[in-house]
Amino acid sequence: MNSTPEPTPDTDSAAGPRTLRRGLQVLNTLREHGPAGLSVTALARATGLQRPTIYRLLAALVDSGLVGSIAHSKRFVANLEAPAAAPATQDPRIDLALPAMGRLAQATGDAVFLVVRDGNESLSLWREIGPYPVQILATYAGKRQPLGVGSGSMALLASLPDAEVERIIECNSSELELYGGMTAREMRRLVENTRMRGYSVVGNHAVRGALGVGCALLDRNGKPVLAISVTAITERMPAQRQREIAGLIRAELAGLALKP
Incomplete structure (x- = not known):
């Protein structure tokens, strides 16, 4: 039977909070830049995080409705009010x-x-x-x-x-x-x-x-x-x-x- 592996104690105690902090860092950075938004490259420069990490965090933030993408651009923007459907x-x-x-x-x-x-x-x-x-x-x-x-x-x-x-x-x-x-x-x-x-x-x-x-x-x-x-x-x-x-x-x- 296939199942998802149980997380180790280190994963629970360290990786989880670290991921949460990084996600909040990305979200706050987008909020600071307002409706103009930021690209993944700009987010990486502003936060000091690697681009693959930014992509993973954005995936979760987009799914939660906290972040949306700007149509016809490479930029993402924080949803400051009630989550709305992304332009896509x-x-x-x-x-x-x-x-x-x-x-x-x-x-x-x-x-x-x-x-x-x-x-x-x-x-x-x-x-x-x-x-x-x-x-x-x-x-x-x-x-x-x-x-x-x-x-x-x-x-x-x-x-x-x-x-x-x-x-x-x-x-x-x-x-x-x-x-x-x-x-x-x-x-x-x-x-x-x-x-x-x-x-x-x-x-x-x-x-x-x-x-x-x-x-x-x-x-x-x-x-x-x-x-x-x-x-x-x-x-x-x-x-x-x-x-x-x-x-x-x-x-x-x-x-x-x-x-x-």
């Missing part, structure tokens, strides 16, 4: 994909993510959490990453023409190492593999111990509209299950393609 939840692609994501979460038991392209980056719009007791919450609404980082993002990148793929990889090359040591060469290999399979498989880059499967929905002109991915702990993702999950995602995307 207003995107019509969420309404389009949400029923399919719910079905996928229940069918697989794992976390399901909705990702779209925004220039050279991917933008996470929504996530649905499945019933399996161990979840990999690799991203959250409003989080941006270089296009190709993460399974949904890779599905989007691989659907683009070769010249566009190369331009994006070159543009993002200086940031890739921040994501599990990803390189431009590895990114190109993942693009090739995704095209051969017809779906992406990305593991141990943005989040250690995680593996995701993603597929993109294309419009009539072959341009990516959105991508849906399912992410789980690596042990739950043998090759056969990867294929099965890809089939489930494709079936749901086919249903979305039929909607006006």
Whole structure:
């Protein structure tokens, strides 16, 4: 029977309060900067925390409604009044994909993510959490990453023409190492593999111990509209299950393609 490991006494007595203090530090820093907000890079400079730590703390703060993302930007802002829906939840692609994501979460038991392209980056719009007791919450609404980082993002990148793929990889090359040591060469290999399979498989880059499967929905002109991915702990993702999950995602995307 799978279960979440019990925390050690050191984790309870030290890591928990330390994480809380850091979260409050991030929240207070955002409050000090008001509606202009701050990017992850600016938050790291202001707090002295590492960017991966900032991302983890922001995920919890966004989920709690204490922090929101500013639409069409890389900045986050503290919600000073009653929590309201983040701007990303207003995107019509969420309404389009949400029923399919719910079905996928229940069918697989794992976390399901909705990702779209925004220039050279991917933008996470929504996530649905499945019933399996161990979840990999690799991203959250409003989080941006270089296009190709993460399974949904890779599905989007691989659907683009070769010249566009190369331009994006070159543009993002200086940031890739921040994501599990990803390189431009590895990114190109993942693009090739995704095209051969017809779906992406990305593991141990943005989040250690995680593996995701993603597929993109294309419009009539072959341009990516959105991508849906399912992410789980690596042990739950043998090759056969990867294929099965890809089939489930494709079936749901086919249903979305039929909607006006």
